Every structure is written in structure tokens, then in C-alpha cells.
Amino acid sequence: xxxxxxxxxxxxxxxxxxxxxxxxxxxxxxxxxxxxxxxxxxxxxxxxxxxxxxxxxxxxxxxxxxxxxxxxxxxxxxxxxxxxxxxxxxxxxxxxxxxxxxxxxxxxxxxxxxxxxxxxxxxxxxxxxxxxxxxxxxxxxxxxxxxxxxxxxxxxxxxxxxxxxxxxxxxxxxxxxxxxxxxxxxxxxxxxxxxxxxxxxxxxxxxxxxxxxxxxxxxxxxxxxxxxxxxxxxxxxxxxxxxxxxxxxxxxxxxxxxxxxxxxxxxxxxxxxxxxxxxxxxxxxxxxxxxxxxx
Amino acid sequence: xxxxxxxxxxxxxxxxxxxxxxxxxxxxxxxxxxxxxxxxxxxxxxxxxxxxxxxxxxxxxxxxxxxxxxxxxxxxxxxxxxxxxxxxxxxxxxxxxxxxxxxxxxxxxxxxxxxxxxxxxxxxxxxxxxxxxxxxxxxxxxxxxxxxxxxxxxxxxxxxxxxxxxxxxxxxxxxxxxxxxxxxxxxxxxxxxxxxxxxxxxxxxxxxxxxxxxxxxxxxxxxxxxxxxxxxxxxxxxxxxxxxxxxxxxxxxxxxxxxxxxxxxxxxxxxxxxxxxxxxxxxxxxxxxxxxxxx
Numbered sequence: 001x002x003x004x005x006x007x008x009x010x011x012x013x014x015x016x017x018x019x020x021x022x023x024x025x026x027x028x029x030x031x032x033x034x035x036x037x038x039x040x041x042x043x044x045x046x047x048x049x050x051x052x053x054x055x056x057x058x059x060x061x062x063x064x065x066x067x068x069x070x071x072x073x074x075x076x077x078x079x080x081x082x083x084x085x086x087x088x089x090x091x092x093x094x095x096x097x098x099x100x101x102x103x104x105x106x107x108x109x110x111x112x113x114x115x116x117x118x119x120x121x122x123x124x125x126x127x128x129x130x131x132x133x134x135x136x137x138x139x140x141x142x143x144x145x146x147x148x149x150x151x152x153x154x155x156x157x158x159x160x161x162x163x164x165x166x167x168x169x170x171x172x173x174x175x176x177x178x179x180x181x182x183x184x185x186x187x188x189x190x191x192x193x194x195x196x197x198x199x200x201x202x203x204x205x206x207x208x209x210x211x212x213x214x215x216x217x218x219x220x221x222x223x224x225x226x227x228x229x230x231x232x233x234x235x236x237x238x239x240x241x242x243x244x245x246x247x248x249x250x251x252x253x254x255x256x257x258x259x260x261x262x263x264x265x266x267x268x269x270x271x272x273x274x275x276x277x278x279x280x281x282x283x284x285x286x287x288x289x290x291x292x293x294x295x
Numbered sequence: 296x297x298x299x300x301x302x303x304x305x306x307x308x309x310x311x312x313x314x315x316x317x318x319x320x321x322x323x324x325x326x327x328x329x330x331x332x333x334x335x336x337x338x339x340x341x342x343x344x345x346x347x348x349x350x351x352x353x354x355x356x357x358x359x360x361x362x363x364x365x366x367x368x369x370x371x372x373x374x375x376x377x378x379x380x381x382x383x384x385x386x387x388x389x390x391x392x393x394x395x396x397x398x399x400x401x402x403x404x405x406x407x408x409x410x411x412x413x414x415x416x417x418x419x420x421x422x423x424x425x426x427x428x429x430x431x432x433x434x435x436x437x438x439x440x441x442x443x444x445x446x447x448x449x450x451x452x453x454x455x456x457x458x459x460x461x462x463x464x465x466x467x468x469x470x471x472x473x474x475x476x477x478x479x480x481x482x483x484x485x486x487x488x489x490x491x492x493x494x495x496x497x498x499x500x501x502x503x504x505x506x507x508x509x510x511x512x513x514x515x516x517x518x519x520x521x522x523x524x525x526x527x528x529x530x531x532x533x534x535x536x537x538x539x540x541x542x543x544x545x546x547x548x549x550x551x552x553x554x555x556x557x558x559x560x561x562x563x564x565x566x567x568x569x570x571x572x573x574x575x576x577x578x579x580x581x582x583x584x585x586x587x588x589x590x
Contacts, residue, residue, distance in 0.1 A: 013387055013401075014371065014373070014387075014401075014403055014404035014405075014406060020403075021368065021370060021402035021403040023367060023368060023402065023419070025367075026321050030325070030419070032368070032370055032402055032403070032417070032419055033370070033403070034370040034371070034372045034403075034404060034405050034415065034417055035372065035405050036372040036373075036374055036405050036407045036409070036413075036415065038374065038407065038409060040409075040410065041407060041408065041409075072318060072320075073316065073318060073327070075316060075327055075328070075329040075417060076309065076329070077329045077330065077331040077372075077415040077417075078309070078331075079331055079333065079413070092308060092309075106309075107316035107318065107327055108309055108315075108316040108327070108328075108329075109309035109329060110309075110329050110330050110331050110415075111309060112331045112333065112336060113336065114331070114333060114335075114336075114411070114413070115335065115410070115411055116409070116410055116411065118331075118374070118409070118413055120329065120331065120372040120405075120415035120417075122327070122329055122370060122372075122415075122417040124318070124325070124327055124419070
């Protein structure tokens with residue numbers, strides 16, 4: 001059996017199919033989600049300690065946001081090769097700033113010496129009605145909370161040494177406010193941590209629908225236009241690069257005006273009967289490639 | 296500033312002073328605790344995948360037990376250098392068996408490729424009245440839920456190649472049942488994951504009391520007597536070796552008969568006014584060394 005298949009098997013047993021585990025509790029639901037961030041895979045050279053701490057918290061809060069949940073608190077397991085005061089204080093400051101931003105508390109953690117800098121954040125949240133990935137219906141609109149390309153641009157800037165802007169982009173704001181405001185309207189929701197295309201396939205599979213996406217309607221950051229060498233690179237950054245953490249959601253067309261009042265949103269396509277996922281570009285419709293970020 | 300001091304500073308900000316973070320919620324309390332277990336520090340050569348999975352879950356459930364809590368569920372972040380089917384299936388089987396044992400659910404997790412096998416388990420629990428470390432009062436009895444030396448013996452057996460018994464000892468039972476049964480009587484409680492001596496100092500500091508411990512009353516596993524080369528080695532295994540995960544607690548003397556009905560327990564000493572921690576051995580009382588396991 002190939003490693004890829006083992007991974008899939010494992011994912012089926014460990015992943016809950018949604019961004020958080022949902023634990024019904026006293027008439028509401030607790031949400032629990034855990035995320036590992038470590039040097040080799042997730043942290044480019046040039047990311048500051050503050051940014052690393054921030055991002056470790058933000059990825060977990062994004063999972064709470066993706067279910068329309070309110071974050072209560074966070075615990076952190078931190079393994080580091082050495083405990084140097086400046087680095088650790090900056091890291092904690094970033095972590096705490098992100099907690100503060102979403103109104104959650106840093107509740108505690110565990111420390112360990114580890115050859116590779118490794119942070120595992122676990123967020124606890126609350127949702128009376130968690131928005132699952134499985135609720136999208138044919139005919140509904142497909143929407144995003146913001147422009148894509150943030151992490152793709154940040155990685156490019158890290159590589160070219162433009163560290164200040166790169167760090168700023170890397171410290172994304174988890175869409176907690178947007179998730180809470182959109183929850184009354186959304187039929188299905190997730191964050192697009194694995195890239196838009198991969199996320200659309202996941203949403204489609206969970207809901208049993210297809211999607212038609214209008215490429216021209218997919219919003220991207222201005223830097224994507226600036227930094228993409230050609231159209232192919234632009235598309236890669238917009239559709240297939242992971243870790244953007246905007247929310248992807250569906251809603252019935254008649255709820256659109258009210259949803260627009262609640263939060264900024266971008267309609268990028270429509271849910272359709274069947275299983276096909278297509279991309280409309282310059283008037284031509286073709287299959288959307290199922291490519292994206294794999295952890 | 297020395298690394299040791301940075302670690303202490305960090306611990307003050309990340310550690311909650313108790314085995315779990317306590318989140319008051321709808322008239323009860325949620326408990327949340329996270330623990331990192333990884334190859335270099337925590338997993339001896341010869342530990343089976345089943346044992347590794349079990350232990351990753353057990354260390355977090357032990358923290359829930361230490362507050363008299365009931366575990367609800369667990370999430371796991373797993374980083375591994377490769378995903379080989381047999382290994383991963385055994386690991387998950389061990390993890391699930393430990394969850395099953397304490398009546399908790401494996402709720403989900405996160406997968407990542409990591410150079411070093413790294414497991415971070417986070418347990419969620421519940422306690423109407425969490426037992427803190429700060430409640431011990433002078434005059435009360437100091438007790439243990441079981442004999443010590445389990446991990447010390449296991450590590451010795453791993454080194455000498457007696458893997459079956461070593462693995463068995465390493466898969467300790469988190470004292471969830473005992474914690475729940477003793478909670479109505481205990482004034483302070485913790486697990487002794489850092490060794491008995493270190494844990495006594497932590498309990499003493501949190502409660503503002505001293506302790507007098509009777510060395511002859513500290514129960515140890517029969518293997519400690521067999522495997523300890525001399526009296527010094529015996530004492531090392533009983534008092535100063537970490538990761539035993541029995542519960543250490545205090546209770547008023549008049550509650551002892553009722554507590555004994557509730558769970559097996561061993562009285563090992565008494566809480567005293569002041570700050571001194573002493574060990575009585577062969578009729579002589581001397582200061583208890585503040586040595587133990589440091590992560």
C-alpha cells in the first residue's frame with residue numbers, strides 16, 4: 001500500500017469531515033480543533049517569532065471561524081531546540097495578540113525541548129448551530145469572505161527578502177467576525193486552508209453537489225497581479241495555493257442581500273446538481289483541476 | 296539570562312498552575328490540557344506503536360484525572376517521518392483503546408509530515424468542582440493512588456530488551472476512576488508526572504504548606520525492589536523518577552475511612568504548617584531533595 005493511501009486511510013479516521021470536532025453539550029455545541037505548525041513545512045525563513053506565534057494561533061481560530069463558532073480559548077504545545085528569551089517572548093506576544101484579536105484566552109500549554117521548532121495549537125469554541133461542509137444545495141451561490149493569494153504572495157516576498165510585508169501578510173486575521181455574522185445565512189462553510197480548488201472539491205463531496213466557478217469573479221490581492229509572472233502563475237496563486245484562510249461558503253440566492261449587510265463577501269459561482277466542478281474563463285467552461293496544497 | 300530562567304518565565308505564562316486549564320461554563324467547568332510526546336525525549340527504543348498511541352492519550356487523560364474530572368474527548372496532532380500502514384494502524388489502535396478505557400471519544404486530529412515522530416494530544420474534560428493544587432491544609436494526610444516506579448522500571452526493561460513487560464508497564468492506566476471517586480474527599484490533587492519529590496514541592500508551593508513524608512510508607516512496584524541495584528537506586532526510582540502518573544492528593548484525616556471505601560489509597564505523610572519538606576527514613580527526618588524530572 002502506498003504512503004498516499006495510508007495517509008488517506010488515516011485522514012478518514014482522524015479527520016472529522018469538518019474544520020472542528022463538534023461535541024453537543026448542554027443545548028449548545030463545543031468545537032475543538034488542533035493544528036501542527038512546524039519549521040520545515042510551515043514556517044519560511046524570515047518569518048519572525050511574533051509572526052510564528054500569531055500564525056500558530058490563527059490557523060486554529062480559522063477552523064472555529066469556519067463553523068460559525070465563537071472561540072473561547074487556546075492551549076499551545078511548544079517544542080523548541082532552545083529557549084532564547086527574546087525569541088520566546090516575541091512568539092508568546094504574537095500568540096497572545098492573535099488570541100486578543102478574536103476575544104479568546106491563552107489558557108495554558110506544554111513545553112518540551114524539540115530538535116525542530118514545533119507548535120501545536122488547540123482551540124476550543126462554541127456554536128449553537130455549527131455550519132458544516134455538508135449543507136450546500138444545488139442552485140445556491142458560492143461565496144468568499146475576501147481576496148485570495150495572501151500566503152502565495154507572502155512566500156514569494158519571503159524568498160525575495162521583503163520580510164516586513166511578507167510577515168504582515170503571513171499574520172492573517174482569522175475570519176471569526178465574518179463567520180459569526182454569516183452563520184445565520186450560510187448553508188455550508190469551511191476555510192480554504194488547502195487552496196480554493198481543493199476546498200471546493202471537499203465542499204462538493206461533503207454536500208453531494210457540483211460547482212461552476214467564474215474565474216473572473218474570484219477576488220485576488222493586488223500583489224497577485226503584480227507578482228505573477230504570467231497568467232499561469234496568477235491562476236496558481238489564486239486557485240491552487242494553500243493556506244489562505246478566507247471562508248468559503250454557500251447560501252441561498254434570496255439570502256444574498258441580507259448576507260451582504262452582515263459582512264463583505266464575493267460571489268464566485270453556483271452550486272449545481274451532479275458532481276462536476278467547472279471553471280468558466282473567458283466564456284469557456286472547463287473542468288476545474290483538483291490540485292492544491294497537501295500537508 | 297540562562298536558558299533555565301527563560302524556561303521558568305515561559306512556564307509561568309503558559310502553565311496554569313494546575314494540571315488542566317479550567318474554563319467555567321454554564322454552571323460547570325470545562326477542562327483542557329495538551330501534552331507533547333516525541334521520539335527523542337519520551338519514547339524509548341522498543342516502545343511499540345500501540346504503546347506510543349496509548350501513552351500519548353494517557354498522559355492527557357491523567358491531567359483530567361488529576362483534577363477529579365471526567366474526560367469527554369481527545370484530539371491528536373500527529374507528525375511522522377513516514378506513514379507506514381502497520382505502524383500507523385497500531386498507533387491509532389493504542390490511542391483508541393486508551394480513549395475507550397476512560398470512556399472518552401477520539402474526536403479528530405491533524406496530520407503532518409515531521410522529521411521526528413511527534414504526538415500532541417489534547418483532552419477535553421468536565422468537572423463540577425475541579426480539585427486544584429492549592430487546597431492542601433496543614434494537618435491533612437498526603438496520599439497516593441498506587442505504587443511508584445512504573446516508568447523507571449519500564450525504562451530499565453526497555454534497555455535490557457524485556458520489551459513485552461516494558462511496553463505493558465509503559466501503557467499505564469490514567470487514574471480517571473480514582474480521581475472521580477476521590478474528588479469528594481480530596482482537598483488538593485495532581486498527577487506525579489514529574490516524580491514524587493518534584494510533585495510534592497509543586498503541591499507545597501501552590502498550597503502554602505510543608506510536608507513530612509514517611510519513606511517506608513511510599514509504595515513501590517515489586518520490580519523496583521528486584522531491579523534496584525542498591526538503596527540509592529531504589530530511592531531514585533521511588534522518589535525522583537518522573538512520569539509515574541499516579542495521583543498525589545491530600546485529605547482531612549476524618550475523611551480517610553470514607554475515601555478508603557471509594558478507592559485504594561496509600562497514606563505517605565502529612566501536611567504541616569511552614570514551608571519545609573522532609574523525608575523520614577529509619578526514624579531520622581531530613582530535608583527532601585527537590586530533584587525530579589524536567590521536561
